[in-house]
Amino acid sequence: PAPFTPAARADASRAPVVLAAASLQESLGAAADAWARHGHPRPVISFAASSALARQVEAGAPADLFVSADEAWMDYLAQRRLVRPETRLALLTNRLVLVAPAGSPVRLSIGPRMALGAALGSGRLAVADPDSVPAGRYAREALTRLGAWPQVARRLARGENVRAALALVARGEAPLGIVYATDARAEPRVRVVGTFPPASHAPISYPLARLARSANPEGEAFRRYLLSPEARALFRRFGFGTR
């Protein structure tokens, strides 16, 4: 292959390039497959941390769509006029759940004055890093609002992403963890102990937008497909909420 010839570039651009938060791997991959079955070139999707993807967009990487794990990085690009504002909208929503290893007997109802610290025993609470990962930020916000944060603030096991936290619970290395409902659903070795009330944290949303420099019409077409009833149904099968 001769990657640098203009012809090759033009050819490759027939399939849209989508940059997406790593936690969307299964669901968005399935959506791309479905889209391809409709006779379209299968979108090329790069799954990575939202921060890395946003910086790549800023550096001029040639891509068509961006799906962020939180609004902050989408805002970052919007401020720099790197996305088309009219194409931006919240594609998916999610819920925050408390999980325990599948065999764990722990019972706890989520609400004000919940005894989270006691339920942890001598163990740690697995979460995505509240200082950097969206899932962790939501968890901190929810626990703070429910008054449970002081009990656990110094007893966190902070994962690099929400799946790392999930793995700690699945392996039984942490007695409890806070992850997205979609993650809990995909991991048979964990059990959902309870779901955090939506009012306890800012809405969890995955914004989608078309990038300013996208010239590939397939990008817009795929974006529209993602908003279609068919795609929404597909995302709901993975546990996401849609609007």
Add this chain to the structure above:
Amino acid sequence: MLTAGEWQIVALSLKVSAVAVGLTLPLAFALAWVLARARLPGKVLLDAAVHLPLVVPPVVTGWLLLLAFGANGPIGGWLERVLGVTVLFRWTGAALASAVMALPLMVRAIRLSLEAVDPRLEAAARTLGAGPWRAFATITLPLALPGVLAGLVLGFARSLGEFGATITFVSNIPGETQTLPLAIYAALQMPGGESTVARLAGISVLLSLVALVASEMLARRSGKGAHVL
């Protein structure tokens, strides 16, 4: 055994690592030579600069590469304007990231071997009619071969395992920048992806084993015997 997609990943990884290590070798050698032999002020700073990709977390290295080689970056902008080339989202960028990460390992290994070469042998070659370059090529270079081979193996292994700088710099694009570690990472993100992880990691290990055996055979063939009489 492997799916077509997985074969593609393996082929890409090999290409990226081979190009990374092959292109870095001359630079690594030159740096090793300067660090081992040249007298110049501030050598320690050059030494430190070579070590940077080791000290700084890989994602930071990737981010710095992105700043430099992005379309608006000093190097990337120039490449795009003058050559019409971009390494962003391309396998060439992945090779660049791997090369940067492998560089310190290669330099150190080569430098260690260069420092062990007895300069009296080069002097002998000079009296026999060899100019400085020829003495270098026929005496110093082959005597430093163990270090060069060690550098190649270390660099190749490091390239095969490079993840953070690559995904940060050139993203995770199947068929273009998704090397073995990125595919492994992706599998690791999926509940139940452990078997894929194990299979892909096994392939990485196999590839590096082949490189290792090849280098050992080369070293043996060249007769080692680096001792001075």
Add this chain to the structure above:
Amino acid sequence: MLTAGEWQIVALSLKVSAVAVGLTLPLAFALAWVLARARLPGKVLLDAAVHLPLVVPPVVTGWLLLLAFGANGPIGGWLERVLGVTVLFRWTGAALASAVMALPLMVRAIRLSLEAVDPRLEAAARTLGAGPWRAFATITLPLALPGVLAGLVLGFARSLGEFGATITFVSNIPGETQTLPLAIYAALQMPGGESTVARLAGISVLLSLVALVASEMLARRSGKGAHVL
């Protein structure tokens, strides 16, 4: 200049890296010695095993460490039952992860230098009354010093930069396992975190520079001159 929290991170990073490199050194030396000198079948497999942490992406290494050293893992379970010790979520675990990642670099550097030591000098020491161990300690070891120092510097630098294995294995616990790279990574994840990244990365670089200068000074003091008369 630095906040109290940042000082804590720096101190922790230093502790983790120093312990990792210090404890790994004897093992690295033993492995290097076996690879350089011993004749044993399947040496190439041992060699490959040493290279593993280089080839396999760091997060996979961290994940394997988690499997082995977790409370439910074979080693971790034993440690907990027999010694009442756990490394999970502890700075000792971070040191373990760093040690594993640094090992291949240290082994290679030391091995290169060991292979360059002339065995005739050890023979001379033996005729002068030194047993094999003493000959090793007084002749081989000091003559391999350049490799040991290079191994220490590489290992220390690698430890300072280690991210993937650490966060996967012992997660990111401020004051316990949050080393510089973890803090840097966290900052890099946030819009506007660039200045923190730059400051913390600058500290990493400074620390490795100090290690580098120290090793160069040690090498110089020991007189180099590794050539045989």
Add this chain to the structure above:
Amino acid sequence: MSFDIDLTLRRGNRTIAARIASHARLVALFGPSGAGKTSVLDMVAGLVRPDAGRIAVGGALLFDSAQAVNLPPERRACGYVFQDLRLFPHRSVAQNLRYGERLAPPERRFMGLDEVAGFLGIGHLLDRRPRSLSGGEAQRVAIGRALLAGPRFLLLDEPVSSLDAARREEILAVIARIRDELGLPILYVTHDERELARLGAEVVAIGG
């Protein structure tokens, strides 16, 4: 008997064989270049294992392939001046000289550093590294190192080949004294018949 040696060794495609049975204190190995003289010394020192044979020096059995005796070099205590010198490059001249001295039991030591440095003329070199020595200076340090180790016998492989006549005579006189006063057995390799005459050596021919 000072020397009771009978050994064979295959080297490449030739066989090196030596038989030395002598009461003489100083036996010289004489033979053309490549005959195997150094190889014999290496075997007596315990650095190379003979394919078969027996080595006894000064009544002590060092090697016997039949009895499976094979003392390691450090227990043979042999004061070996190597043809290729083998000074320790990372140690000063003084540290080289002292290397064996510190390991020798006091009762075996028969000379001190000052005396050795005196007749070898290396007192001014003590702080230097071997790399910076001239050929003859290095050779003298190698002699000193072997003597200071308190050896039970000496293996001298062309020990004065790089030395001027005056210095050579001085050193040969010391070697003769060591042989006569201390009674140490000495295996001596040289190509120079004058050295043999000077030392009154019994000559054993090697190879040819």
Add this chain to the structure above:
Amino acid sequence: MSFDIDLTLRRGNRTIAARIASHARLVALFGPSGAGKTSVLDMVAGLVRPDAGRIAVGGALLFDSAQAVNLPPERRACGYVFQDLRLFPHRSVAQNLRYGERLAPPERRFMGLDEVAGFLGIGHLLDRRPRSLSGGEAQRVAIGRALLAGPRFLLLDEPVSSLDAARREEILAVIARIRDELGLPILYVTHDERELARLGAEVVAIGG
């Protein structure tokens, strides 16, 4: 003039000085160990830079601190047999011998590999690595390597010190022939007056 040399060099805390102005084809440097003989050869070869002085050999100016002339070693073409031999350990004996030969312009070559291997007696060693050679074998290879490089003059630093009498005589005869028939200037270092006598050398004392 064959040799027109006048130079000084500080080494450690002593000064090495040499004055050689001679029409003799073969000049021997004679002096005690450590006097500076090897240092003089190194300076003539261009490996060590004198602090001051002038070096001309066979009419060719090689170094002059006043005129800022300083030919690099490879342009001096000096056929140097080093006291420490310096055979290339990664090359076979044959490759060592051929190293300089291949670099020499054809008109400067005066001997072929076969002839050299013949009188040096190293024909059976050609495929070996230097490490496995005996001391005398290595010394002969070093002589052969220097002769095959088609040198304009020879620097011989105790070139036959490790050789038996018969071989020594044979090699000295060749050296004498090179001097007489080819007229190559030769600087010769030895401690053995018999070699000087054999070669009829003009003797220059160094240091002391």
